[in-house]
Amino acid sequence: MAIKIVPRYGSSFRDKLYIPAIAGGMKTTFKHFFKNLRDVEGLPTLQYPEVQPTDITERYRGVHRLTKHDDGTEKCVACFMCATACPAECIFIEAEERFDGVDEKRPKEFKIDLLECVFCGYCVEACPCDAIRMDTGIFSFTASSRKEFVLDKKALMKNERSKDFE
Amino acid sequence: MSTTIIIIVNIALSVVLAVGLTPLWVWWERRIAGFIQDRSGPNRCSIGVIRLGGLVQAVADMLKLIFKEDFTPSHIKHKFFFTIAPAIVFMASFLTFAVIPYADVLTIDGKAHTMQAIPNELGIMWFLAFAGLSVYGIILGGYSSQSKYGLLGSIRASAQVISYEAAMGLSIISMIVSYGSIHLTDIVNAQTGTYLGVIPMWGIFIQPLAAVIFIVCSFAETNRAPFDLAEGESEIVAGYHTEYSAMKFGLFQVGEYAAMSASSALIVTLFFGGYQIPWMDTATIQSNINYVILAIIILLPVKIFIFTRWMKKNNKRVGNDTSREKETKILTVIFWSLCLVIVGVLISFLVTGLGTNGVNIATAVLQVGTFMVKFFMMAFVYMWVRWTVLRIRYDQLQMLGWKVLIPLALLNIVITAIVVVLGN
Numbered sequence: 001m002a003i004k005i006v007p008r009y010g011s012s013f014r015d016k017l018y019i020p021a022i023a024g025g026m027k028t029t030f031k032h033f034f035k036n037l038r039d040v041e042g043l044p045t046l047q048y049p050e051v052q053p054t055d056i057t058e059r060y061r062g063v064h065r066l067t068k069h070d071d072g073t074e075k076c077v078a079c080f081m082c083a084t085a086c087p088a089e090c091i092f093i094e095a096e097e098r099f100d101g102v103d104e105k106r107p108k109e110f111k112i113d114l115l116e117c118v119f120c121g122y123c124v125e126a127c128p129c130d131a132i133r134m135d136t137g138i139f140s141f142t143a144s145s146r147k148e149f150v151l152d153k154k155a156l157m158k159n160e161r162s163k164d165f166e
Numbered sequence: 167m168s169t170t171i172i173i174i175v176n177i178a179l180s181v182v183l184a185v186g187l188t189p190l191w192v193w194w195e196r197r198i199a200g201f202i203q204d205r206s207g208p209n210r211c212s213i214g215v216i217r218l219g220g221l222v223q224a225v226a227d228m229l230k231l232i233f234k235e236d237f238t239p240s241h242i243k244h245k246f247f248f249t250i251a252p253a254i255v256f257m258a259s260f261l262t263f264a265v266i267p268y269a270d271v272l273t274i275d276g277k278a279h280t281m282q283a284i285p286n287e288l289g290i291m292w293f294l295a296f297a298g299l300s301v302y303g304i305i306l307g308g309y310s311s312q313s314k315y316g317l318l319g320s321i322r323a324s325a326q327v328i329s330y331e332a333a334m335g336l337s338i339i340s341m342i343v344s345y346g347s348i349h350l351t352d353i354v355n356a357q358t359g360t361y362l363g364v365i366p367m368w369g370i371f372i373q374p375l376a377a378v379i380f381i382v383c384s385f386a387e388t389n390r391a392p393f394d395l396a397e398g399e400s401e402i403v404a405g406y407h408t409e410y411s412a413m414k415f416g417l418f419q420v421g422e423y424a425a426m427s428a429s430s431a432l433i434v435t436l437f438f439g440g441y442q443i444p445w446m447d448t449a450t451i452q453s454n455i456n457y458v459i460l461a462i463i464i465l466l467p468v469k470i471f472i473f474t475r476w477m478k479k480n481n482k483r484v485g486n487d488t489s490r491e492k493e494t495k496i497l498t499v500i501f502w503s504l505c506l507v508i509v510g511v512l513i514s515f516l517v518t519g520l521g522t523n524g525v526n527i528a529t530a531v532l533q534v535g536t537f538m539v540k541f542f543m544m545a546f547v548y549m550w551v552r553w554t555v556l557r558i559r560y561d562q563l564q565m566l567g568w569k570v571l572i573p574l575a576l577l578n579i580v581i582t583a584i585v586v587v588l589g590n
Binding site: 019022025026028029030032033036037038039040041043044045047049050051052 | 198200201202203204205206378476479480481482484485486487550551553554555
C-alpha cells in the first residue's frame with residue numbers, strides 16, 4: 001500500500017498572515033448571505049405548518065389504520081397476533097363473534113395508545129390478514145390530553161392510505 | 167432653547183444607538199446567521215399580520231427576559247457584587263457612546279454646539295477609559311458567581327484584557343499622532359478631502375496597519391467572536407454569566423450589544439470618516455444644499471421602489487396562508503406614504519428656501535444619516551465576522567496580542583512619527 005502524504009498547511013508566510021484565509025472565509029459567507037437575502041424562497045427550509053413535506057417514502061411508518069373489505073367492514077379477525085407481537089404492549093383488542101358470514105370473529109373494540117407505541121411496525125408484520133397497516137403518512141399526531149392519544153376502532157378505520165403514495 | 171433641544175437630541179441618539187438597538191441587533195444576528203448558514207432564522211413571530219421579517223421575535227424575547235423570575239442561587243455569598251456586575255458592564259458600554267460625534271459642529275444663531283451626548287474634551291480617552299472598565303463587570307460577575315465555569319470565564323476575560331489592551335492603546339496613539347488631536351470631531355474633520363481626487367482621505371487609507379490592529383482589538387474588547395472566549399459556550403457552559411438569569415442576564419446581553427455599537431461607532435469615527443459624506447465636506451454640503459436635496463428627492467423613491475419590489479418577491483404567501491401577502495401590502499403602503507411625505511417636505515424646502523440655520527440643521531441631519539449608514543454597515547461586519555471566524559484559544563490570543571499586534575503597533579508609531587516630523 002502506498003503511503004499517502006497529506007500536505008501540511010500553516011507554515012508558509014501567506015498562511016501565517018491569516019488575513020488571506022479570513023478574507024476567503026468572509027467571501028464565502030457573504031456569498032451565502034447575499035444569495036439567500038436576494039431570494040429567500042431558495043432556502044431549503046420548509047415553512048412547516050403551512051407547507052407540508054412531500055418526500056415521505058412509501059415505507060414510512062406513520063399512524064396506523066385498519067384496512068377494510070370492499071363493503072366497508074373491517075378485515076381484522078381479532079386474532080391478537082398484533083397485540084402479542086407488540087413490544088410496547090399498546091394494542092388493546094376486545095373480540096366479539098361476527099355473524100355476517102365474512103369471518104367468524106371481529107374486534108368489538110380495537111385501541112392503540114400512540115403514547116406507548118414505538119412505531120416499530122411489528123403489528124403490521126404479524127398480521128395474517130393484512131388488516132393493519134402504517135401507510136397513512138401521518139407523521140405528526142397532536143392532542144391536548146392523554147385520552148385523545150388512544151385511537152379507537154372508529155378512528156383507526158377512518159384513516160386512509162396517504163395520497164402521496166399513489 | 168435650541169441648546170436644550172440639541173442636547174436632548176444628542177442624548178436620545180446615544181440612548182437609541184447604544185441601548186434601543188439591542189432588539190434590532192439580536193434580530194440581525196439571528197437572521198444573518200441563518201442566511202449565512204442557508205437557514206431562514208426566526209421569522210414567524212407576529213403581531214396581527216405584521217412580522218417585519220421576524221423583528222417582533224426580538225421584542226418578544228426581551229419581554230420574556232423582563233418577566234422571568236430574577237433568580238439568585240443560594241450559594242452566592244456576595245450578592246451585592248453579583249447584582250452590580252451586569253450593571254457595570256451595561257453602564258460602561260453605554261457611557262462609551264457619549265463621546266461619539268454624530269455630526270459636525272452645529273452652528274445655530276452664531277452659537278456652536280458639539281453633536282455629542284456629553285460634549286467634553288476627553289474624546290478618545292473617555293472611550294478607552296470606559297471600554298477598559300466594562301471588563302471589570304465581567305470579571306466581577308464571574309468571580310462572585312462562585313462557580314467554576316463563572317470563574318474560568320473571568321480568568322479568561324482578564325487574560326484577554328492584558329492581551330489586547332496594550333496593542334489597542336498603541337494603535338490609537340499612532341492615529342492621534344497623525345491627526346494631531348484626541349477630540350473626535352477634530353479627528354473626523356481631519357478625514358475630509360481626497361487623495362489624488364479619488365480616494366477619500368479616511369483613516370483606513372492613511373493608517374491601514376493601525377486600522378487592522380484597532381479593529382482586531384475592538385473585536386476582542388467587545389467579547390464577540392472570534393474572541394468570545396470569556397463566554398465560550400461550548401467549553402465552559404456560558405462563562406461569566408452562567409449563574410445569571412432573567413434581566414440580570416439581559417443586562418449582560420444589552421451591555422454586549424452596547425459595546426458592539428460603541429465599538430462600531432468608534433471604528434467608523436476613526437477609520438471610515440465618521441459623519442463625513444465621501445467627497446463632500448461640511449462646507450460643500452452647505453453651499454450646495456439645494457442639489458443635495460434634489461438628489462435625495464430623486465434617489466429616495468428609487469430606493470423605496472427597489473425595496474418594495476424585493477419585499478414583494480420575498481414575502482409571498484406560504485401554502486394557503488395569505489398573511490404575508492397582506493403584510494407586504496400594508497408595508498408597501500406605509501413605505502410609499504412615508505416616502506411621499508419626505509419628498510413633499512423636501513420640495514417645500516426647495517421652493518421656500520432654507521435660512522442659514524435651516525441649511526446648518528439640514529447638513530447635520532444628513533451627516534447623522536451618513537453616520538448611521540456607516541455605523542449599521544460596521545455592525546453588519548461584526549455579525550459577518552462572528553459567523554465566519556472560529557473562536558481562538560486564549561493562549562493564541564495572547565500570542566497574537568503580544569507577539570504580533572504590539573510589535574506591529576510600535577513599528578507603526580515609529581513610522582507615523584517619522585513621517586509626521588519629516589512632513590512638517
